[in-house]
Amino acid sequence: MSWVWFHKLGSPPHFYRIAGRWVRWLAWPAVLLGAYGLIGGLAIAPADYQQGEGYRIVYVHAPAAWLSLMIYTTMAVSAAVGLIWRMNVAHAVAASCATIGASFTVLALATGSLWGKPMWGTYWEWDPRLTSELLLLFLYLGYIGLRSAIEDIPRADRASAVLAIVGVVNVPIIHYSVVWWNSLHQVASVMKLDRPSMPTSMLLPLLSMFLAATLLFVALMLTRARGEVLRRERTARWIGEALQQESA
Amino acid sequence: MNWLAMGGYAQYVWPSYALTLIVIALNIWWARRSLARARQEAHRRIATQKERA
Numbered sequence: 001m002s003w004v005w006f007h008k009l010g011s012p013p014h015f016y017r018i019a020g021r022w023v024r025w026l027a028w029p030a031v032l033l034g035a036y037g038l039i040g041g042l043a044i045a046p047a048d049y050q051q052g053e054g055y056r057i058v059y060v061h062a063p064a065a066w067l068s069l070m071i072y073t074t075m076a077v078s079a080a081v082g083l084i085w086r087m088n089v090a091h092a093v094a095a096s097c098a099t100i101g102a103s104f105t106v107l108a109l110a111t112g113s114l115w116g117k118p119m120w121g122t123y124w125e126w127d128p129r130l131t132s133e134l135l136l137l138f139l140y141l142g143y144i145g146l147r148s149a150i151e152d153i154p155r156a157d158r159a160s161a162v163l164a165i166v167g168v169v170n171v172p173i174i175h176y177s178v179v180w181w182n183s184l185h186q187v188a189s190v191m192k193l194d195r196p197s198m199p200t201s202m203l204l205p206l207l208s209m210f211l212a213a214t215l216l217f218v219a220l221m222l223t224r225a226r227g228e229v230l231r232r233e234r235t236a237r238w239i240g241e242a243l244q245q246e247s248a
Numbered sequence: 249m250n251w252l253a254m255g256g257y258a259q260y261v262w263p264s265y266a267l268t269l270i271v272i273a274l275n276i277w278w279a280r281r282s283l284a285r286a287r288q289e290a291h292r293r294i295a296t297q298k299e300r301a
Contacts, residue, residue, distance in 0.1 A: 042265075043251070053255035060268040100275055107271045111264040118260050216272065223279040227286030240294045243287060 012229045013238040015089045019222040026219040033212035040205030048202075057115040059206060062190070063213035065108040068136060069171050071101035071217060075143070076168035079161035091157040092228035094164060095147065096221045102140035104217075109133060120184050128177040129185040132170060139167040153232055 008014050041059030048055035075097035082090035112130070113123045124130065143160050150156035178187045189197050190206060198206075233239055254261040 047255060052257065054257035054260060056254065056257075056261050057264045060264050064268065064271075099278060103271050103275055107267060110267055114260045114264045118257055216275075220275050220279045224282050227283035230286040230290045234293065239290050243290060243294075 010085075010087050010089050012089060012233050012236065013242065015092075016226050016229050016238075016242055019226050023219045023222050026215045026222075030212045030215035030219060033208045033215070037205045037209035037212055040201075041209065045202045045205055046199070051119060054115070054118050057111055059209050061108060061111040061115055062206065063209045064104045064111060065133070066210055067213050067217055068101060068105040068108045068133065069174060070214070071097050071104065071221075072136060072139070072164075073168065073171055074221075075101060076164045076171075079157075079164040082157060083161045083165075088157075088232045089225075089229060091161070092225045092232060093221065094161065095157070095228050096224035098140055098143045098147070100217060100220050100224070102137060102144065105133065105137045105140060109137065116184070125184055127184045128181040129174065129183050132174040132177050135170055136167075136174060139163075139170060143167075 009018070037059060042056055045056070047053050075094050078090045078097070079094040081087055082094060109130075112133075116125070117123050143163055146163055147156045147160045150159060177183060178185050190203070190210075230239060252258060
């Protein structure tokens with residue numbers, strides 16, 4: 001495999017330009033897939049035989065929870081890449097993940113709470129899945145807090161990278177918490193090696209929502225990362241040229 | 249309007265979807281604002297660098 005694309009993406013001017021182009025190509029598929037998931041999930045999919053219409057929260061809850069884990073993993077991996085190869089673009093990506101990830105963790109917790117009330121009879125329980133997901137939110141907030149406490153960007157990059165990498169152990173704990181411990185939370189229906197345990201008319205809108213959420217995240221992250229790249233290139237001449245081209 | 253009642257789960261289903269829309273809208277706004285600010289800062293930096301030169 002050629003590593004040229006990796007080195008190219010590591011070049012700030014190239015990344016800035018390419019990322020700007022990608023955002024548009026990601027945003028429209030995200031809107032279309034999200035619209036299909038919304039209609040399919042709220043109107044076309046049949047009611048659940050146990051949970052009735054209440055299960056429809058899954059179409060926003062599960063993608064939000066998926067994002068909360070996937071974004072943290074992306075943040076930790078790119079922080080590690082930035083640390084090991086001293087790659088500013090990777091640090092820019094890591095820094096762009098935190099706010100997005102934290103907001104979707106809040107959403108996963110809130111929609112889960114709204115689902116838990118009718119099904120379990122409580123908004124909150126100190127259950128392994130819920131507690132480890134709450135810990136994930138604190139990891140995100142710690143990361144954001146640490147970054148904002150250090151003014152020098154390269155130092156903030158290095159310090160927050162260590163926190164991100166250490167915290168990544170929580171990701172498999174969250175995922176397997178429903179298997180390892182007795183949990184109120186139901187086990188995975190889609191994210192498992194076996195075949196998904198639901199009919200196609202339920203599954204397709206859900207998969208569409210997962211994909212829409214992922215594309216939305218990449219578009220949001222790239223938009224932010226372009227700004228982060230500008231912040232890290234204090235004196236580079238390409239910035240003046242790039243900004244001039246954009247305003248032209 | 250049976251559909252809106254969500255089989256008695258309306259008070260849980262609709263707030264979930266409303267919250268999701270709010271989080272998505274906020275994220276789009278924040279991301280664009282973050283990039284716009286970085287561009288403004290870069291503009292200002294370039295201007296002061298030119299003045300010094």
